[in-house]
Amino acid sequence: MSSTVVSGKRVERNRPPTDIELCTLPSTALRSAGAFGHFSSEPPLLQRMTAILRAVQLLGLYPLPLVGVQPFNRVLSFNKAFLLVLLSLIFFLLNLSVLSINVYITVQLTSFYGWLYPMTLSSVVTGLKPLINFVNFLIFWISAMRHRRFLRDLMIIDNHLIELYDSTPNMRAIGQRFFCFIILSALIPMSLRAIEYIWMSEQPGESLLNDLSLVLVPLLSIWNMIPLAYFWVINVMLRSYFRALHQALRKDVHLREKSLRFYFNQFRKLSQMTTKMTLLFTPFLAFTIFWTVLTLCLSINFLTQTGKFLPMELERAMKESQGNSIIVYFNLGYCVMQ
Numbered sequence: 001m002s003s004t005v006v007s008g009k010r011v012e013r014n015r016p017p018t019d020i021e022l023c024t025l026p027s028t029a030l031r032s033a034g035a036f037g038h039f040s041s042e043p044p045l046l047q048r049m050t051a052i053l054r055a056v057q058l059l060g061l062y063p064l065p066l067v068g069v070q071p072f073n074r075v076l077s078f079n080k081a082f083l084l085v086l087l088s089l090i091f092f093l094l095n096l097s098v099l100s101i102n103v104y105i106t107v108q109l110t111s112f113y114g115w116l117y118p119m120t121l122s123s124v125v126t127g128l129k130p131l132i133n134f135v136n137f138l139i140f141w142i143s144a145m146r147h148r149r150f151l152r153d154l155m156i157i158d159n160h161l162i163e164l165y166d167s168t169p170n171m172r173a174i175g176q177r178f179f180c181f182i183i184l185s186a187l188i189p190m191s192l193r194a195i196e197y198i199w200m201s202e203q204p205g206e207s208l209l210n211d212l213s214l215v216l217v218p219l220l221s222i223w224n225m226i227p228l229a230y231f232w233v234i235n236v237m238l239r240s241y242f243r244a245l246h247q248a249l250r251k252d253v254h255l256r257e258k259s260l261r262f263y264f265n266q267f268r269k270l271s272q273m274t275t276k277m278t279l280l281f282t283p284f285l286a287f288t289i290f291w292t293v294l295t296l297c298l299s300i301n302f303l304t305q306t307g308k309f310l311p312m313e314l315e316r317a318m319k320e321s322q323g324n325s326i327i328v329y330f331n332l333g334y335c336v337m338q
Helices: 019-024 027-032 050-058 074-113 118-142 144-165 171-199 208-251 260-304 312-320 322-337
Strands: 002-006 009-013
Touching: 050 171, 050 208, 074 118, 074 208, 118 144, 118 208, 118 260, 144 208, 144 260, 171 208, 208 260
Parallel strands: none
Antiparallel strands: 002 009
């Protein structure tokens, strides 16, 4: 509450909550303060992002409990943090073990046939998946506290926009596209692996690694793609905030409701959030560009140059063995998909 003096009398009037108040007040207090305007039925941002953030948590990329989703409880928060860290370590060791198996297979194939043998190159390409996940875990773990501060600042910005412009991102539509993308990134490699499993007449129980690959192949693909999908979610949200500010400025073209200084301050806050997003995701994006280019180069070499450098006896053996030819075709498919 603030007061003004009119004709010698003090008149009380409401004022909008400040940044600190918006961050610390619970959702009921925010609604009573009028912070949500026409969106008074909308829960806070982190509650609307719960499904997306839970997916990122359960896959081990954000080993911290969510702040602002539920009332704070020190014991419960510690237990959740412990379970998330334990789950992240299990997934980390799983990727490390798969990576060690791929390295062993690659070394064995290299010692027999050399680097330019199709199976060797395909083993290198498919072996990049656990390596990518291994590095992504380290990147997101190191930036976990920065990630938490970024989510807190994002909630403040969202509360401001709801208060000022009655505008907020449609998290239901964004979440649906997020999970559709994740499901597709798992279904495509799982379908290819299932076709290979049936085509090669593999029997359940014959090889534990082959049986587990029906689950590991789509799971490794999900770990590859979910950081990129999460970056897309944050990017879409910030773009919607800039779009809301742009539409408000166009409606107030003569600056009758707000001053130009006000709009500039709002733009500056959104620009600061863009900078924070850049600092959070730049290591991941730089590594993504690196492994994408590396995979592309290996795939081009595999698709175009391999047969020219194979010894005659190996090339003849590949043509005589139908099984080897089928395996090579499936590996070509994995390379293209990667």
